[in-house]
Amino acid sequence: MVFVKGVLTSISLAIAAVASVAARPAQLKFEKRQEDQQGIDDTSDNGLTERVTWDSYTLKLDGERVFLFSGEFHYFRLPSPDLWTDILQKFRALDYNGVSFYFNWGYHSPKKGVYNFDGVRDVQKAFDAAEEADLYVISRAGPYINAETDCGGFPSWLMDMRSPARYSNEEYNANRKEWLTEINKFLVPNQITNKKGGPIILNQLENEYTGHDAEYMEAIKQKFLADGIEVPSIFNDKGMNNYFVNGTGAPDIYGFDKYPAGFDCSNPKKWATNASTEYMDYYAITNPEQPSALWEFQGGAFDPWNGPGYSACRQMVNEQYAKIYYKSNYGQGVRIQNHYMTYGGISWGGLATPSVYTSYDYGAPISEPGLMTTKAYEVKLQATFLHTVKPFLATEYFEPKIDNSDNILVLGRASIEAPTKFYVAHHLNTPSDNLDEFHVTVNTTDGFFNIPKSSKLVLNGRDAKVLVADYDFESQHLVYSTSEIFTHQDVGSYDVIVVYAYEKEEGEFVIKTGGKRNVKVETNDSVTSEFSDGVLQLTYTHPNGTTPVYISGAGKKNKDLLVLISGYETALLWWAPVIDKKKDTRVLINGPYLVRSAYVSRSSVAFTGDIDQTTDIQVILPRAITSITWNGKKVKLHKGDHSIWTGTLKFTEPEVKYTDLTKAKWKYSPGSPETDSDFDDSEWTTADRLTTNSVTTSDTLPILYADDYGYHTGSIWFRGTFNGSSEITGFNLTCISGAASAWMVWLNGEYLGGFDVGSQEFRNLDINIKGKNVISALLWTTGHEEDGGSNDAYKTARGFTSAKLLGLNDDQNQTASIDWKIQGNLGGEDLADPVRGAYNEGGLYGERYGWHLPGFPDSKWEDASIPEEKSRTGVSWYRTTFDVDIPEGYDVPMSLRYVDETKTRYRSLLFLNGWQLGRYANDLGPQTQFYLPRGILNTSGLNTLAVAVIPIDEAAQIGKLILEPYKVLQSAIPSVDSVESPSYQDRQ
Ligand SMILES: *[C@@H]1O[C@H](CO)[C@@H](O)[C@H](O)[C@H]1NC(C)=O
Ligand SMILES: *[C@@H]1O[C@H](CO)[C@@H](O)[C@H](O)[C@H]1NC(C)=O
Numbered sequence: 001m002v003f004v005k006g007v008l009t010s011i012s013l014a015i016a017a018v019a020s021v022a023a024r025p026a027q028l029k030f031e032k033r034q035e036d037q038q039g040i041d042d043t044s045d046n047g048l049t050e051r052v053t054w055d056s057y058t059l060k061l062d063g064e065r066v067f068l069f070s071g072e073f074h075y076f077r078l079p080s081p082d083l084w085t086d087i088l089q090k091f092r093a094l095d096y097n098g099v100s101f102y103f104n105w106g107y108h109s110p111k112k113g114v115y116n117f118d119g120v121r122d123v124q125k126a127f128d129a130a131e132e133a134d135l136y137v138i139s140r141a142g143p144y145i146n147a148e149t150d151c152g153g154f155p156s157w158l159m160d161m162r163s164p165a166r167y168s169n170e171e172y173n174a175n176r177k178e179w180l181t182e183i184n185k186f187l188v189p190n191q192i193t194n195k196k197g198g199p200i201i202l203n204q205l206e207n208e209y210t211g212h213d214a215e216y217m218e219a220i221k222q223k224f225l226a227d228g229i230e231v232p233s234i235f236n237d238k239g240m241n242n243y244f245v246n247g248t249g250a251p252d253i254y255g256f257d258k259y260p261a262g263f264d265c266s267n268p269k270k271w272a273t274n275a276s277t278e279y280m281d282y283y284a285i286t287n288p289e290q291p292s293a294l295w296e297f298q299g300g301a302f303d304p305w306n307g308p309g310y311s312a313c314r315q316m317v318n319e320q321y322a323k324i325y326y327k328s329n330y331g332q333g334v335r336i337q338n339h340y341m342t343y344g345g346i347s348w349g350g351l352a353t354p355s356v357y358t359s360y361d362y363g364a365p366i367s368e369p370g371l372m373t374t375k376a377y378e379v380k381l382q383a384t385f386l387h388t389v390k391p392f393l394a395t396e397y398f399e400p401k402i403d404n405s406d407n408i409l410v411l412g413r414a415s416i417e418a419p420t421k422f423y424v425a426h427h428l429n430t431p432s433d434n435l436d437e438f439h440v441t442v443n444t445t446d447g448f449f450n451i452p453k454s455s456k457l458v459l460n461g462r463d464a465k466v467l468v469a470d471y472d473f474e475s476q477h478l479v480y481s482t483s484e485i486f487t488h489q490d491v492g493s494y495d496v497i498v499v500y501a502y503e504k505e506e507g508e509f510v511i512k513t514g515g516k517r518n519v520k521v522e523t524n525d526s527v528t529s530e531f532s533d534g535v536l537q538l539t540y541t542h543p544n545g546t547t548p549v550y551i552s553g554a555g556k557k558n559k560d561l562l563v564l565i566s567g568y569e570t571a572l573l574w575w576a577p578v579i580d581k582k583k584d585t586r587v588l589i590n591g592p593y594l595v596r597s598a599y600v601s602r603s604s605v606a607f608t609g610d611i612d613q614t615t616d617i618q619v620i621l622p623r624a625i626t627s628i629t630w631n632g633k634k635v636k637l638h639k640g641d642h643s644i645w646t647g648t649l650k651f652t653e654p655e656v657k658y659t660d661l662t663k664a665k666w667k668y669s670p671g672s673p674e675t676d677s678d679f680d681d682s683e684w685t686t687a688d689r690l691t692t693n694s695v696t697t698s699d700t701l702p703i704l705y706a707d708d709y710g711y712h713t714g715s716i717w718f719r720g721t722f723n724g725s726s727e728i729t730g731f732n733l734t735c736i737s738g739a740a741s742a743w744m745v746w747l748n749g750e751y752l753g754g755f756d757v758g759s760q761e762f763r764n765l766d767i768n769i770k771g772k773n774v775i776s777a778l779l780w781t782t783g784h785e786e787d788g789g790s791n792d793a794y795k796t797a798r799g800f801t802s803a804k805l806l807g808l809n810d811d812q813n814q815t816a817s818i819d820w821k822i823q824g825n826l827g828g829e830d831l832a833d834p835v836r837g838a839y840n841e842g843g844l845y846g847e848r849y850g851w852h853l854p855g856f857p858d859s860k861w862e863d864a865s866i867p868e869e870k871s872r873t874g875v876s877w878y879r880t881t882f883d884v885d886i887p888e889g890y891d892v893p894m895s896l897r898y899v900d901e902t903k904t905r906y907r908s909l910l911f912l913n914g915w916q917l918g919r920y921a922n923d924l925g926p927q928t929q930f931y932l933p934r935g936i937l938n939t940s941g942l943n944t945l946a947v948a949v950i951p952i953d954e955a956a957q958i959g960k961l962i963l964e965p966y967k968v969l970q971s972a973i974p975s976v977d978s979v980e981s982p983s984y985q986d987r988q
Contacts (some may be wrong), residue, residue, distance in 0.1 A: 046252045048230040050766025058335045059396035065393040067386045071342025076107045078345045079120040080935025081978040088133040092294035095143035095383035100138040106155040110838035111829035127190040137986030143176040151794040152786035156712035166790045168216040184227035191229040208238035210512040211790030217249025236295035244380045255293025266308040268316035272503020274430040275328035292334045299339030300363035305740035309665045309926035313363030318463035319378035327464040331424030348918045349839035350713035354738025354782040361844025369893035369966040377572035388487040391415035401441035427660040433461040444470035455506035475555035479510040494560035500571035523549040545598040591617035608972035616650040657881035669866030671846045671875035675746040677774040687820035696797035705797035714842015715793035720775040720818040728762035729807040746776040754952035846877045852911035854944040871955040886939040897929045900959035905952040913981045
């Protein structure tokens, strides 16, 4: 790379070279800024509340500007309410100030008119957890949510609706009103506008609606209003479509969603689209009076059956992605950013749509078992910066002068409330791995500087930087810094600021000292300091670790300044928990794996958090604080130079005990008596429907769609009886179901094969030509389609579109020559188990008879072992009990892993204490490890495990099942109560 000094190319020239970067942003907002300066207050509200208002720059809460930095969390993907508190504490620790909740209609409603908000469905507990963690809530109750959920969050019973969903019509209106009435009972009292307060600050209408029915949107809006929603409404446009910006159905604040890296994790180095500059123009034209909002911005990616797995997604949407794409958003003026997902969780039971498997880890900042990732720490670096450096809230775009604009794009943002300027730099070709140097001319009240002056400023590969110039902070004045700012604080006798960049990169940090005489710099040899014209320049290389620079008498009233210069790896582990929200004060601590909170009481700070090893810490304490505790225990501190306290958090290896499942005693039972020709199916549902409301056309009658008979989840049995004759040579079945589904067929007890969806012909069969023949078919479903296109795709059938006897002519076949019976989960929509709910059980014999439940008497079952010694035909069930003992003060998230070399294809269901926490496909994967969340998992005693093995090929032999911790943390995890888990006896 040749570096040509002094050659300044304008951004628009650079853009001409890269077509995917949009044209130079319009200057529209500049004109409005002039108005602001003339004192015109253009703050808007929705006429119902002044607690949440907005202008073109930001939201304002009680008149205060905020960057709404929120993350998506789905309570329905973590069936253990006390863990909601744990996860939302982690949001707070990462300095999110908001959380976005989807509410899943189908999760609460197994049957028309039936709603359940108890136990794991108690959404009030989610609000309480958010409020405790000091997070604002964006509520998104649909009615449609998508979210890779079964029917996109519609209840399965809606599939039998005649009218189209997501449009205005009487039937759908009545149904969605039913849901909104129920969920609004929870939303309304949890709004910030209530007397006693509440966390909800914004409420979404529908989701990603592309159906163009403005009356429908308007009706949803009116329904929320009529029920008492007072906070501003929002709409999440599926991209930059200009839908519902103004007019009928438009919300108070419009915004859109974007997933620039795409969803193909199999190529993790590849990002689908470059960082954009289009958003800036788009907002300026589309909704110039509103803050720029990304209601969903990619935080990870979902992964399909047979995909590369979530470690690949986490690699694709990694911390480098977060640096570049998120900072690009800030550079474009985005001041509301919701990460989808920040914690993904588990699509347990039948929650998932077929495009995803059980884990919904999503490669999100916080992993499925609740662990920190590098991206989480990167997000924290950004969030804390955004919440600390206030002039970045309300800014206008300007075009800075830079060199190397062939390779580097710098977006300028000028504060409208201070002289402060921001320079957001990333590679013009977003995924570039090159090392490129550049200079920016910073435009300050102290003059113009071409920076850096004497060192190098680089972007080393996939990096992005927000540089700050002309910034008054605490008692100091920053002229500019080529290191990025994490945060700064007034700690009493001095100010402190933490800055960082990748290790070995050079940096310049320049403050104004004015005419002061007694300014003194104390630091080590790696930093040079130079005074000239009332300005002090520090020049340094970012270390492995932190270099302190103490500048005496630097600021107003000669206030000292401690500059802490960190290398990136060290910076990731700086935490700045808020200790006083009103005064906006924080305390700084470096080292721990997780710092959940800090409270000051008298002369001590009480930290809570988690460590994964013995950890050396550095703490910067406010004046008058002389001690700290960590999870209630006093920590011995040494006061080093410049009040940097050091200490050690000792990690004590816990005695974690859990059963070795490979040595456990297992019980076995065969589980598919339905294949026998004389099995009694007289109690089953007769398939007698001749019409359907499905969008799937049936070629033969009766309709053989499970949902039409009230069976919506998991495995479905079909039994067809026909009288044989010499003309009948076989039969033909055409199966429809989602990705990764499978079906198996038997005739008169004889296995005929196992298949993917589609058509199969069965000939040369051993048909009883003189009497009764029985076809048994077991369909393994993987959920229903979503309705992203507002075209009723969620009504796509699961079952058979055609069932014909071969050898008969069409006329003969038209008369129902096969009598069909159908059986899914016990009770259908009248759930046998309302506690675990609609998605937990399917129609396997063992599920119908409670074999998965704790307390089922399995003593008469055969003894068996896993790994299995025999290859077994038909469905097999295995049961065992096991112990887990995790001592108090530790978080040891546990998993169950299938270790399998079985060559024949099989599917498996895993039930922990009756909860279906895993669907495994040995032939597809990629998931082999299943999270067993605490609360469902008893971590101080006995657990019941039931595993169903469903061969697709004639027989299967399950390999090993292993209990395994993800990580051992000495932890301040809140206490987790056991989730109510009804036993077999409770069901009788
Ligand atoms: C919406 O209305 C605002 C204010 O009148 C206008 O500036 C903007 O262009 C409109 N947006 C669209 C997409 O019509
Ligand atoms: C300096 O900043 C002001 C806005 O504060 C802008 O109008 C002007 O164009 C900038 N000048 C340069 C050379 O960047």
